[in-house]
Amino acid sequence: MVEYDAVIVGAGVLGLATAYHLKSRNPESNVLVIDKFGAAGQGSTAKSAAAFRCFFHSRTNFALSDSSVEFYKHIQNDLEFDLKLRWTGYLWLFDEDEYCKMLPVLKDLASKGLQYVEYEESDLVKKLDMRTDLTDDEEAQLMGLRNVRKGILIPKAGLIDVDSLVKFYESEFMKLRGKIQYNTEAMEVIVESRQPLGIPGEPFFWQDATVAGVKTNRGLVKAKKTIIVAGPWIAKLLDSIGVECFIKAKKRQVFSVKAKTEALKKLLFTKEFTDAGCLPFTIPPTPSAYIRPAPEEDALWLAYADDFPRAFKAEDNPEPEENFYKYGLYQVIVKYFPQFTGCQPFSAFAGLYEINTIDHQPLIFEENGIMVVGGASGSGIMKADAIGRIAAALYKDEEYALLYGDRKFKVSDLGLKDRNIEHEKLVI
């Protein structure tokens, strides 16, 4: 039986970014990726809203996303592998309170060279044909919706084609002679004694034991290092060997509305903000339901990452809920953008966030011979490249990872033991 140097469980964007960087830094290593689906990126990766921003206040968030997005630019511009990057920007619509709270953070970021553009309420009304003042709208008041006072546009942000990104990592990994086995589901993590004695039921608690691979629906896969990058399914695998990862799954839903009317077309294809030829990724005030432009399908996606009382639940086929659109998203968005009046979703999909419930930042650690890479909490796409590089550095036992653009990142900062995360002050 082959013993791999490393088996990576999960061929989503994080698994493949990890596989590529690990293999490229260890060309002689025998690395296998397995995934339960028949192709790459078919789990939560495929259900992403596929947007990114490089405008964060926390050192951690900024380093991970900015270096990843710079690498994606490099893939597209220098390696000529089209990721369909579209620099639509992010447009935050703040009410008075939110704006006052964010202003010092924004100014601080500006002083560090990060760019943003500020829009007055009247500009927004003109450019977006939107309603900013809901004071006289009884329903909106009952819903607790806030007036829009300012718009903040972040230019270094936009959309990406996730499938292309996944294919890039997959093909590069395979060019390096990495192996991928699809339709292969990890059912269980295998633990063995380091010095087996041949007693039934080993390992016992007085023995030194370590993870030795995974049991799959297609047989045992043995490896010197097992790397779990299975997103919302990580906890299930780790629970079976009593290792805590602090990752829980939550359903996320996206509803796609076709821009059939002139008013919606005008909104979707507005050129008022950037050169991207469409609306920025737009976020009205709290509760911060958002509009994600999907110009290639003549659509606008509406979505919201709900917290309480949305259950933590890892489920195989999460379904979008009609009422979540009908009484939730639609009701909020239509108050600000009357262009949506009467719109039904043309299609919808649901996926799972793999939430790190400690601090919503990625977790990359090793314990008892098993490596865990996950917990990206909804920003896995925009941080995937950095996460892959940090995972590869941990695999090589290095103190620092070198992110794209030669930025150094301390590996243990994303670990459990010496975790050192800067909390984000710029929360949508």
Next chain:
Amino acid sequence: MVEYDAVIVGAGVLGLATAYHLKSRNPESNVLVIDKFGAAGQGSTAKSAAAFRCFFHSRTNFALSDSSVEFYKHIQNDLEFDLKLRWTGYLWLFDEDEYCKMLPVLKDLASKGLQYVEYEESDLVKKLDMRTDLTDDEEAQLMGLRNVRKGILIPKAGLIDVDSLVKFYESEFMKLRGKIQYNTEAMEVIVESRQPLGIPGEPFFWQDATVAGVKTNRGLVKAKKTIIVAGPWIAKLLDSIGVECFIKAKKRQVFSVKAKTEALKKLLFTKEFTDAGCLPFTIPPTPSAYIRPAPEEDALWLAYADDFPRAFKAEDNPEPEENFYKYGLYQVIVKYFPQFTGCQPFSAFAGLYEINTIDHQPLIFEENGIMVVGGASGSGIMKADAIGRIAAALYKDEEYALLYGDRKFKVSDLGLKDRNIEHEKLVI
């Protein structure tokens, strides 16, 4: 339908200590305790090793256990409610390395007035008829067992009758006209809008929502405050509303060996260490399987809290495993104490630790109208009274709880947001 001021889910030792202190501080409040079993303390509480110690290095551990045990003394001595406290002490058997590591901690504790007694290897051999030097034992070497160099006896430690403790809190709570409903299982936490609009499917994400009670097998229980003290089952209830509690369950097993032989009787009823008339709670070196004397049943309990790869799993009827005794506990203990040679367990039981995987200290917090009291991680009995008082203080929105003996404890120190725990340096 009655709306209670508070419903407490779980009539284990933590649930009832919470119920008693909450009710005694709010005599007019309408407080209901529910439990799925037919009587108090029938879950993990009943499966405890029922030992305590007041000798910890961390401020947190010491405050919680010392004040609780002082209150138990008060119950027994002043209130004349027999808890069958027995001051057997704890006896740690350290190898050279462990002893050197612990010495500064012990000295620090001694300087703070905490008492301990040190025994030399030769004393231990004489007093316990034990083997301290396993150097020439090939099997013991293969098992990685260490030689015993020193013994440290902690006198302020011992055994307690958990059932009596539970009955104390239950009866005091009922004297105060608290209500308990047994055979009532909380299936689900109920969430409602603070301002219901009568729309089907409320609450929606733009609504302000809060926990309003629990759905049970015997109908809905509505309450202004829902307090979950369900031990290993807390996470299941909270997951359904997407609230993280960082609590996971692990099976723990205890095997009871009858002291049939003269050698075992001598060991069990040794008077060499304390006035308790029996062996201290005795912990040989790493891996730290332990012996818990059970003089009232002429038995010695053997147990070990195994970590990796013991699964995190909340199960209804955890079973003790034959091999855990046969190849695990027995093999370790018999090397140090040949008196156990050939011993089979007379009985065995298994329960669940409710482990707080962040720092193994209790968690007492409120979020979205639900209070959580748990995560005692195996030391719930010895900290129950303090935990109940802190929970009652949180219920009353007080900054500080007053523990028994007038010790102040900052309530938020055991919360999630401003958690402030001193880590324990004296780990068994």
